[in-house]
Amino acid sequence: DLPSSIIRRLPVRFTYNNNYFNDRYQGIPIGGYTKIFKQLLAGSDVELNVDFIKERHKYINKALKVIFTGTIDSYFDYCFGDLEYRSLRFETETLNTSNYQGVAVVNYTDRETPYTRIIEHKHFEFGTQPKTVITREYPQNWNRTIEPYYPINDNRNQQLYAKYKNLAEKEKNIIFGGRLGEYKYYDMQDTIRSALNLTKEIL
Ligand SMILES: Cc1cc2nc3c(=O)[nH]c(=O)nc-3n(C[C@H](O)[C@H](O)[C@H](O)COP(=O)(O)OP(=O)(O)OC[C@H]3O[C@@H](n4cnc5c(N)ncnc54)[C@H](O)[C@@H]3O)c2cc1C
Numbered sequence: 001d002l003p004s005s006i007i008r009r010l011p012v013r014f015t016y017n018n019n020y021f022n023d024r025y026q027g028i029p030i031g032g033y034t035k036i037f038k039q040l041l042a043g044s045d046v047e048l049n050v051d052f053i054k055e056r057h058k059y060i061n062k063a064l065k066v067i068f069t070g071t072i073d074s075y076f077d078y079c080f081g082d083l084e085y086r087s088l089r090f091e092t093e094t095l096n097t098s099n100y101q102g103v104a105v106v107n108y109t110d111r112e113t114p115y116t117r118i119i120e121h122k123h124f125e126f127g128t129q130p131k132t133v134i135t136r137e138y139p140q141n142w143n144r145t146i147e148p149y150y151p152i153n154d155n156r157n158q159q160l161y162a163k164y165k166n167l168a169e170k171e172k173n174i175i176f177g178g179r180l181g182e183y184k185y186y187d188m189q190d191t192i193r194s195a196l197n198l199t200k201e202i203l
Contacts, residue, residue, distance in 0.1 A: 002154060020107055028124050069178040071148060072164045080163045083183055085148035089140040092133060100132050114138060151183050
């Protein structure tokens with residue numbers, strides 16, 4: 001059911017390089033994302049555990065401009081129907097060993113294994129702790145009560161997104177950003193590039 005353009009996203013290789021990504025640099029910010037975001041947000045007021053949708057009037061009245069990074073269809077009360085996502089279920093375990101798989105990520109692409117990858121978190125930062133924490137990722141069907149992860153870029157969803165985008169363009173002082181607001185498959189570098197471009201545009 002997927003559009004033929006998806007074939008361009010499938011890495012086909014004729015080498016013995018078993019690295020999934022082709023990027024020259026792979027990693028996370030030193031100290032992790034929490035540290036970088038704490039520094040980025042230093043001096044700002046941060047309110048957590050609030051649902052913008054439920055309290056939208058309060059926030060819209062408070063700000064000259066709002067950047068909304070939630071799902072674009074939820075903002076419009078799903079008036080044209082739900083955009084679809086793939087979701088995931090995570091199973092995390094602490095193991096009494098200093099090393100489990102030697103690297104941060106191992107993908108499992110065979111049909112028999114129920115999880116698609118195992119993350120061993122310590123290797124992102126070259127940790128030397130006596131124990132290790134691993135997370136198995138299982139594919140899970142999405143519904144409104146669970147976290148949306150990857151947009152499903154088939155024709156139905158693209159057409160639906162175009163309708164929501166059209167409504168979004170008519171909203172005054174609300175900017176829809178990020179993977180959920182733009183209904184795009186974004187990696188971190190795409191997200192950061194898009195945010196910087198948006199910032200230039202706004203400023
Ligand atoms: C399982 C998984 C693995 C990934 N692995 C990689 C990887 O290895 N490398 C890589 O480069 N990228 C990876 N990504 C992609 C990367 O995480 C995303 O592209 C990036 O986080 C998108 O940033 P964002 O700001 O657009 O969205 P998000 O990080 O999703 O931020 C959106 C924010 O909006 C908040 N929000 C939503 N709705 C509301 C609401 N109604 N009220 C208040 N707040 C709301 C959410 O809580 C969230 O904090 C992965 C993504 C997933 C899901």
